[in-house]
Amino acid sequence: MPTVLSRSALTSTAIAVGLAAALVATGSSQALVIGIITGAGYGLVALGLVLVYKSSGVFNFAQGEFGTVAIYALYRVHDKIGVPLIPAIVIALAVSVAMALVTERVVIRPLFDAPRVALLVATAGVALLAISLELWLGEARPRFIQPALGRLNRLSLFDVAVSDQRMLVLAALVILAVVLALFFSRTNLGLAILGVSQEPVATELMGISVRRLSSFIWALTGLLAGIAGILTAPVAGSFAPGFLTSTALIPGFTAAVLGGMKSLPGAFVGGIVVGVAQSLAVSSPAFHSIPGAGSVMIFVLLLIVLTVRPQGLLGRA
């Protein structure tokens, strides 16, 4: 395990450095910085997708909505009711975790032996249900949300002015990445999660219930989605029903696929690659005549990876 981790970590660093060098050389450092930060958000969504896929082979199309409900909860509790920010965030994340747990209990478990495509359709149904409830109980029109740190650009990266909120996102993501890396490499629970997909019986023998672990994984995936939602919505400045599904689900999946669907560091790096590619497509003058260049770029990226390197950039053949 450690050798695999370090190997993929090395490869990922190499890819990231290569990308950065190429972009700085071509002068699109603005696109690069924005792309990295957006991409880190995609990476967070991708982490949740990979965790669930590794443990149960499910493509979770509800992952985006786990995050959107957190935004709605935060907005309700903080902006409307006036609960202070930190407790409000805890409540919002709890809502995400609760939704993930309910999904696991009500939808995933009854379909445990069903074909994986049925589960995919079911999670897509969960996503649509969440969107419809947001439309119904919230409102269809976008809501505006204030970044926690205001809109000032006090810092810069690679000579690019970056808003404080983006900086906060970046810092939070770096801390989160380190915490997750430690969790998965140092704690028994983390190791058990990584082991459950490979050796369900052995995990059971270690005294860890696969069922309990499944609940825990879904809770964790809900938490990651919630964090992604709370961090990215203020950067966008507004949100509407289906926010994280429409902005991050496909990029998140593409990131996970780039990482081979099984690698956590791969998914995170995949997110940054997707973010940068998308940001480049949107800002590059060459693509200005193409409407929706970002989604075209992601579609093409997804097709290329799946046909040329289905095991992902970091996986072995």
Added chain:
Amino acid sequence: MSVLEVEGCSIRFGGVQAARNVSLRAGEWEIVGVIGPNGAGKTTTFNIITGFYRPDSGRVRFKGRDITKLEVHERTALGMGRTFQNVGLVKSATVRENLLTAQHLEAGYSALAGMVGLPGTFAAERRLRARADALAGILGLGDLLDTRVAGLPYGVLKRVELGAVLATDPDLLLLDEPTSGMGPEEAHTFGATLLELRREFDLTVVMIEHHVPLVAQVCDYVYCLNFGELLAEGTPDAVRSNPEVIRAYLGQEAEEVLQESAPS
């Protein structure tokens, strides 16, 4: 002229040499047996013959034509029919539907014509149905035509599969363990059926078979494979008394005995 010629075919999967330089031939109207212990490469050889595997080297000729690079369905069109060890049928469909599905190339109309509903296709469908029913009659499946395949007993499934393969109108029949799951009595009866079918449908047969008495009863020529290689060939009696063949089978049995007595 040989109907089927396999010339020095080899294939490797990762580190496993599944077939090494396998050559065999089947003349017109012959029944050729392929025997060998488990994992000897018999089904691999079948998969090379029918096109599921491309050999790394070697060639397959069918009726004098090099078919090494043809797709599975193209080989079916040339007159090659094949059964599977684990029964190759559309399990959710009925017996009749399977016999109809197998007549894909006999339909005489294009899928588009069928879809649009050209008048000729209705008559063609009636013809296909009559042929399916007749075939079912020959194989004693007349009462089961509207029964779903999934629930049928194994022995009946094998017979339905044989019917389906015959429905493709083959000249060469490749049977992968046609008597698996049968007792010695039934296997003997199957031998008689096979000889009759050969006469009725003008068939050349290559079959993977474990029942030695059946092989002796019907086969004109026998190949024995072991570890992906040809171990021996000749008349059934010659192969049966070949010391290497005996050793290969004994070795396996000895291993099986050892495994069974070992604590697991």
Added chain:
Amino acid sequence: MSLEIQPQASPAVEPVADSIAVEVVSPPFRPGLAGWVARGVVMAAVAAVVFLVPTVRGNVEVHIYTQAVIYAIIGLSLNVLLGYTGQISLGHQAFVGIGAFTSAYMVTVQGQPFLAAIGMAMVVGGIQALVLGAVSLRITGLYFALVTLAYGTMAEESLFNIQKLTGGSAGQPAPKPMWFTTDLRYYYLCLAFLTAVVWVDWRLMKTKGGRALAAVRENPRVAATFGTDVKVYTLMAFVVAGVFAGLGGALLAHNDTFVVRDLFNFQLALVFVIMTVVGGLRNRTGVVIGSAFFSLVGYFFDKLFSGGLHVPGIKVLPKEYAPIVIGPMLLLFTLTRHPGGMGQRIRPIQRWLRGGRFSSRDTHDDPTSSGGERVSDVRA
């Protein structure tokens, strides 16, 4: 990897004397005169509802009935992919949208007659489906579902934003054709197109193409051994689905007399999937009913609760959200509890109407029993 039938029982793998008859043969059931009359009355009543009710309703309502008919075409299109080939499409709103914009463009910008526009919508729909089908030969199962999702989003954000072709955010007018300018006449026109689609779907499944698709879905190796070119038939199914979807899209455009890109979003794609699965995969009547249901549910919801559902303490549920609130619930119910969908429920009625007994059991002497329609589980 693909959607296919879940067998009720696994084959017993044991040596069995092959002379054992599986079921005792009884003479096939035929209804008496009264039975046939009863069946005739029921069919006439259904026909009367479909043909006559719209004549006594207002234009607004007829417009919605027409949409139900068009949704049925779209449902049958998706059923070809989901049901017959087992490939899931989460980008079907793009299939439909491409048909809608093609037809609107042909009529409004090119000044072509309606039939030419519809024909072109079907051709373009077929071609784009062919391309996606070629992708499905290399990328399968969950990953293909992902590709279709990204494809739908790309179409929504990019393709449908090309000002010259779609009118951009302003949209494109799509007037009703000559002779069919009233809502009622247009309804009958769409009904005629639905009949044609049902006919093609029925003949497809009754002839070699449909049998080949069933074999390919369940076991490609067996299908190939039976002489089926697996690739060609997979592509054929995509083209058929694309042509149906193109037709549905074009009819939808002219029903609304205007196409806007915002209609073809991810939610619509999911509603299409839901109506097909809830209707019952591989069950033609079930799919038609399921599709019509989801097209009509918003309107009748409004009728029933006049302006929305008032639950004390909770906000009013407006009619336009009814399909996407009710849909996912029905979907989850169908998947977890009732995999056959509506199609399974109506099976006894169908059997009875065709002259069989009113029974939900498949018996081998039942003239209406046929394979591939009983259980419509979605499986990998």
